[in-house]
Amino acid sequence: MWPAIGHTGNSSQMDTGWRPTASIELLRIRAAWLTKIRSFFAARDVLEVDTPVLSNASVTDPNIESLLTTVNGKRYYLQTSPELYMKRLLAAGSGPIFQVAHVFRDGEQGRLHNPEFTLVEWYRPAFDQFQLMREVSALVSDLTGREIPEEEVRYLTYTELFEQHTGLDPMHENWSALNEFCASRQLHCPVDDHWEGAMDWLLAMVIQPVMRGLVFVNDFPAAMASLAKLDDNNPRVARRFELFIDGIEMANGFEELTDVDEQQQRFIRENQQRQAAGKPLIAIDEAFLGALGAGIPETSGVALGLDRLLMWSLQLDHVTRAMSFSPFVSND
Amino acid sequence: MASYSTSEFKSGLKIMLDGEPYNIVENEFVKPGKGQAFNRVKVKNLKNGRVIEKTFKSGEKVDGADVMDTTMQYLYSDGEYWHFMDEATYEQVQADAMAVGDSSQWLKEQDTCNVILWDGVPISVEPPNFVNLTVTETDPGLKGDTAQGGVKPATLETGAVVRVPLFIEIGDLLKIDTRTGEYVSRAKE
Numbered sequence: 060m061w062p063a064i065g066h067t068g069n070s071s072q073m074d075t076g077w078r079p080t081a082s083i084e085l086l087r088i089r090a091a092w093l094t095k096i097r098s099f100f101a102a103r104d105v106l107e108v109d110t111p112v113l114s115n116a117s118v119t120d121p122n123i124e125s126l127l128t129t130v131n132g133k134r135y136y137l138q139t140s141p142e143l144y145m146k147r148l149l150a151a152g153s154g155p156i157f158q159v160a161h162v163f164r165d166g167e168q169g170r171l172h173n174p175e176f177t178l179v180e181w182y183r184p185a186f187d188q189f190q191l192m193r194e195v196s197a198l199v200s201d202l203t204g205r206e207i208p209e210e211e212v213r214y215l216t217y218t219e220l221f222e223q224h225t226g227l228d229p230m231h232e233n234w235s236a237l238n239e240f241c242a243s244r245q246l247h248c249p250v251d252d253h254w255e256g257a258m259d260w261l262l263a264m265v266i267q268p269v270m271r272g273l274v275f276v277n278d279f280p281a282a283m284a285s286l287a288k289l290d291d292n293n294p295r296v297a298r299r300f301e302l303f304i305d306g307i308e309m310a311n312g313f314e315e316l317t318d319v320d321e322q323q324q325r326f327i328r329e330n331q332q333r334q335a336a337g338k339p340l341i342a343i344d345e346a347f348l349g350a351l352g353a354g355i356p357e358t359s360g361v362a363l364g365l366d367r368l369l370m371w372s373l374q375l376d377h378v379t380r381a382m383s384f385s386p387f388v389s390n391d
Numbered sequence: 392m393a394s395y396s397t398s399e400f401k402s403g404l405k406i407m408l409d410g411e412p413y414n415i416v417e418n419e420f421v422k423p424g425k426g427q428a429f430n431r432v433k434v435k436n437l438k439n440g441r442v443i444e445k446t447f448k449s450g451e452k453v454d455g456a457d458v459m460d461t462t463m464q465y466l467y468s469d470g471e472y473w474h475f476m477d478e479a480t481y482e483q484v485q486a487d488a489m490a491v492g493d494s495s496q497w498l499k500e501q502d503t504c505n506v507i508l509w510d511g512v513p514i515s516v517e518p519p520n521f522v523n524l525t526v527t528e529t530d531p532g533l534k535g536d537t538a539q540g541g542v543k544p545a546t547l548e549t550g551a552v553v554r555v556p557l558f559i560e561i562g563d564l565l566k567i568d569t570r571t572g573e574y575v576s577r578a579k580e
Contacts, residue, residue: 172420247445
């Protein structure tokens with residue numbers, strides 16, 4: 060067989076790729092989902108808000124890269140999620156709020172990733188993470204039109220998830236156990252100096268591919284807390300959860316950190332990690348810290364990937380098939 | 392040689408891994424939402440054709456492989472090397488048994504082959520998908536036994552042995568699919 064080397068594609072093609080990446084039929088379904096989302100939250104008295112895409116600060120998370128643009132000669136970040144603005148609304152007394160937001164993350168591109176995508180993000184004062192998980196299930200059920208009986212939803216801690224699939228304990232750094240596991244499966248872990256990174260690799264390469272059904276994973280390690288509160292009884296874990304459906308990560312939520320000093324420390328620590336990794340430093344959102352200082356109510360919040368849920372529900376082969384267009388993929 | 396970051400990975404890109412040239416067959420970006428990003432790739436070793444899976448941390452860099460895909464005419468074999476000529480530049484290269492591998496049994500002089508060069512040296516030779524070769528040896532066909540799918544072995548001018556219908560005789564020119572090593576039909580000169 061002639062190897063597929065030096066293949067340059069169909070050069071005779073004169074199509075400029077003007078067509079949408081999604082079918083019109085899909086776009087009708089997407090529009091119906093947006094209507095359902097609005098009635099879902101209207102029925103629950105959750106206010107729709109619409110915060111700016113641009114901000115003069117962003118998240119410091121070392122694994123999320125913000126895009127920058129210039130306006131009137133000054134640099135602004137494109138939001139990686141509407142979280143910081145939405146929490147400022149909570150501090151200003153908005154009560155429960157939701158938003159359907161376009162968000163931007165540099166460097167994320169693949170079957171499940173597009174640098175621009177849509178999040179459904181909402182905040183529920185007085186909810187704990189488990190109440191919010193149940194509301195996520197209800198919305199997923201509403202949108203996909205599938206009954207999701209509570210007994211079919213699995214709830215696992217991060218530790219349980221890893222123990223079930225690998226026998227490894229992710230909470231305790233143990234490189235020889237990891238190496239033994241990799242050797243037994245003939246795998247090579249590309250991360251050998253950063254335990255959380257190695258766990259990310261295990262999750263993505265070994266565990267997610269075999270996960271089935273709806274699984275809520277919670278009690279993430281404190282080092283992966285992001286903007287979540289730590290557990291009062293066990294400060295090694297954060298009150299953060301993720302929803303996986305058939306191994307695809309669909310939603311990320313947490314009981315929000317409300318302590319301004321702790322939040323400031325995390326921003327600084329994450330910027331130090333960025334510096335050590337040679338990544339650009341991110342301007343810390345002083346206005347957001349100001350809001351935390353003024354006080355936000357005890358709240359749980361979550362972001363759900365709308366495009367991915369559509370992709371899964373309609374069995375599309377690429378996330379951009381759930382979007383009208385993407386300048387980042389060639390459409391032929 | 393240029394080096395490539397994982398963000399430039401795509402199928403068809405030739406890279407160096409552990410000192411050997413590989414072709415990227417498949418590339419998938421994977422990333423836990425708040426975690427480290429990875430590229431999972433399937434790569435084919437251009438020397439032995441083996442496909443392996445490998446994961447890179449996103450942002451890692453690898454060296455490109457100086458690999459060229461060329462179309463060359465097969466000239467002759469001197470017993471040790473197979474000689475080819477670039478149809479565009481008339482440059483000549485010689486391929487050793489390692490590079491030619493099983494393809495040697497389908498190589499007929501003046502046929503156009505796909506030759507992969509690494510640092511200017513052939514590392515893989517692919518014959519055309521179909522070649523016409525003459526039968527040099529086969530048992531005599533049985534008269535009247537032209538139907539019913541009976542087969543027998545036949546040796547071709549290159550030394551290859553293929554299974555052919557019973558009516559095939561010595562001196563017949565046959566069209567062979569080199570990808571499967573199967574007889575297709577009788578061919579005209």
